[in-house]
Amino acid sequence: MIAIVKYNAGNVRSVQNAITRLGYESIITDNPELLQAADKVIFPGVGEASTAMRYLKERKLDLFIPQLKNPVLGICLGMQLLCTHSEEGDTTCLGVFNNRIKRFPATDIVPQMGWNNFTSIKGDLFKDVTIEEDVYFVHSFYADINENTIAQSEYILNFSAALQKDNFYATQFHPEKSASVGNTILKNFLELCE
Amino acid sequence: MLKKRIIPCLDIQDGRTVKGVNFVAIRDAGDPIELAQRYVKEGADELVFLDITATVEKRKTLVALVTKVAKEINIPFTVGGGISSVEDVVALVNAGADKVSINSAAVKNPELISAIAQRFGSQCLVVAIDTKFEDDEWWVYTHGGRKRTELKTVSWAKEIERLGGGEILLTSMNSDGTKDGFSLDITKQVSETVNLPVIASGGAGDSVHFKEVFEQTKATGGLAASIFHFNEIPIAELKAYLASNNISVRE
Incomplete structure (x- = not known):
C-alpha cells in the first residue's frame, strides 16, 4: 500500500491517479500509523509554504514526517517543505535536506512554468531516464545545489531538480504530470527506491 | 532549457467537444476524453x-468530466x-484540474x-483575456466576446499580475477563427509588460504562425483548437x- 500524505496543499488527487495508472493501491491519509505502515509514502504539494507548514504543525506531522523510515517521495512544494527553510513566507521547514529554498531572481518570467530537461541526473530514481528528456515544472522558488542534489536543471540559474538523503527522495518537478518520463520516475521510486 | 508549449484547447458543450468560428457557428468535434488522449500521445x-x-446546472457535468480527464491523462490541464x-475552483481542483481559467468573473x-491565488x-490560476482591436485600442471583452468593457488590455494584464494571477491566456478576437495567424502586436505588448507566462491564442492556421509568435513575442505557449482537432496541423509535425x-520544444 502506498500512502499519500493528506494536507491542505493541492493536487493530491493527481498523484493518486498516477499511482493508480501504474497499478498500485494507495490511500490519502494524515494518520501517522497508516503512514508508518505504508510500503512507500508520497508527500505531494502545490500551494504556499507557510500555510502548508502551519497545517502540518497543527497535526504534529512536522515532527512525524522527518522520522519516517519507509521510502518517502516529496513532490514540488512537498520537496521544498522537506528542506530547512523557505523564503516563501520566511518559513522554517522540516529540515530533512539541508537545502534552502529561495525565490528565482526576476530576470526571466517567474514562475518557471512548463517542460524543462535536466543538466545532470544520478541514482535509481532516474533509471532509464536521459538528461534530454523533459519533465513538467511549476515553481517560483527553488532549492540550491548541495550534496543532496541528485538531479539538476537550469532556469535563470542551476537548481536542484531532485534531492535524496537516506530514505527521503524528492523532485521539484511533477512526475505525475510529466507524461511517460514521469511514469518511469514514479515507477522507479515505487520499485527501486529503498 | 524551458520549452515553448503547444496547447490544444477543447471547447466543451454538454460534455462534447465543439468548435465555434468567430465565437459562433458551432460544429461537433468529438469525445473530449478520446481527443485528450490523442493529444497526449x-x-x-x-x-x-x-x-x-x-x-x-451544467457545472456538475463539467466536474464529472474533469474527474474523468484527471484519471486518464498525465499532462497538466486547465x-x-x-x-x-x-x-x-474548489470543486474543479478537487476533481483533479491543475489550473483554472477565469475571465468575465475576474473583470467583474x-x-x-x-x-x-491565496x-x-x-500557479493554479490562469486569467483569460479576450481582446479586440477597435477604435485604435485593444479592448477587453467579456461574456464569451459579447460584451465590451472599459478596460484596456495592457493595463488589465498589469492589474492581473499585481493581484496574483499566475498566467495570462490572451485571445485576439480579431484573429480567432481566421487562420491568418496570432495577433502579434498585442501578444508582444502584453508578454513584454508582465513577468508572467503568456499563452497566445486566436488565429493559428499554419505552423509558421507558431514560429512567428515565439520569435516575435515573449509568449511561452501557443493555443489552438480546430487545427488540432481536425488534424490540419499534426502536433508532432x-x-x-x-x-x-x-x-526549443519538447519532442
Missing part, C-alpha cells in the same frame, strides 16, 4: 478545457468557463484573482518544424 504540452455553456467563485470582481497559489527553426 501526439505530444501536446498541456490541455485547456473550456466549458462554453457553463451554467449552474479548466475554464463560467467560474465565478472560490467554491467553483478583480478580488477573485487574489482570493483564488487559496491555491498563483508542428513541433518538428519549430525545432528545425531553433525554437
Whole structure:
C-alpha cells in the first residue's frame, strides 16, 4: 500500500491517479500509523509554504514526517517543505535536506512554468531516464545545489531538480504530470527506491 | 532549457467537444476524453478545457468530466468557463484540474484573482483575456466576446499580475477563427509588460504562425483548437518544424 500524505496543499488527487495508472493501491491519509505502515509514502504539494507548514504543525506531522523510515517521495512544494527553510513566507521547514529554498531572481518570467530537461541526473530514481528528456515544472522558488542534489536543471540559474538523503527522495518537478518520463520516475521510486 | 508549449484547447458543450468560428457557428468535434488522449500521445504540452455553456446546472457535468480527464491523462490541464467563485475552483481542483481559467468573473470582481491565488497559489490560476482591436485600442471583452468593457488590455494584464494571477491566456478576437495567424502586436505588448507566462491564442492556421509568435513575442505557449482537432496541423509535425527553426520544444 502506498500512502499519500493528506494536507491542505493541492493536487493530491493527481498523484493518486498516477499511482493508480501504474497499478498500485494507495490511500490519502494524515494518520501517522497508516503512514508508518505504508510500503512507500508520497508527500505531494502545490500551494504556499507557510500555510502548508502551519497545517502540518497543527497535526504534529512536522515532527512525524522527518522520522519516517519507509521510502518517502516529496513532490514540488512537498520537496521544498522537506528542506530547512523557505523564503516563501520566511518559513522554517522540516529540515530533512539541508537545502534552502529561495525565490528565482526576476530576470526571466517567474514562475518557471512548463517542460524543462535536466543538466545532470544520478541514482535509481532516474533509471532509464536521459538528461534530454523533459519533465513538467511549476515553481517560483527553488532549492540550491548541495550534496543532496541528485538531479539538476537550469532556469535563470542551476537548481536542484531532485534531492535524496537516506530514505527521503524528492523532485521539484511533477512526475505525475510529466507524461511517460514521469511514469518511469514514479515507477522507479515505487520499485527501486529503498 | 524551458520549452515553448503547444496547447490544444477543447471547447466543451454538454460534455462534447465543439468548435465555434468567430465565437459562433458551432460544429461537433468529438469525445473530449478520446481527443485528450490523442493529444497526449501526439505530444501536446498541456490541455485547456473550456466549458462554453457553463451554467449552474451544467457545472456538475463539467466536474464529472474533469474527474474523468484527471484519471486518464498525465499532462497538466486547465479548466475554464463560467467560474465565478472560490467554491467553483474548489470543486474543479478537487476533481483533479491543475489550473483554472477565469475571465468575465475576474473583470467583474478583480478580488477573485487574489482570493483564488491565496487559496491555491498563483500557479493554479490562469486569467483569460479576450481582446479586440477597435477604435485604435485593444479592448477587453467579456461574456464569451459579447460584451465590451472599459478596460484596456495592457493595463488589465498589469492589474492581473499585481493581484496574483499566475498566467495570462490572451485571445485576439480579431484573429480567432481566421487562420491568418496570432495577433502579434498585442501578444508582444502584453508578454513584454508582465513577468508572467503568456499563452497566445486566436488565429493559428499554419505552423509558421507558431514560429512567428515565439520569435516575435515573449509568449511561452501557443493555443489552438480546430487545427488540432481536425488534424490540419499534426502536433508532432508542428513541433518538428519549430525545432528545425531553433525554437526549443519538447519532442
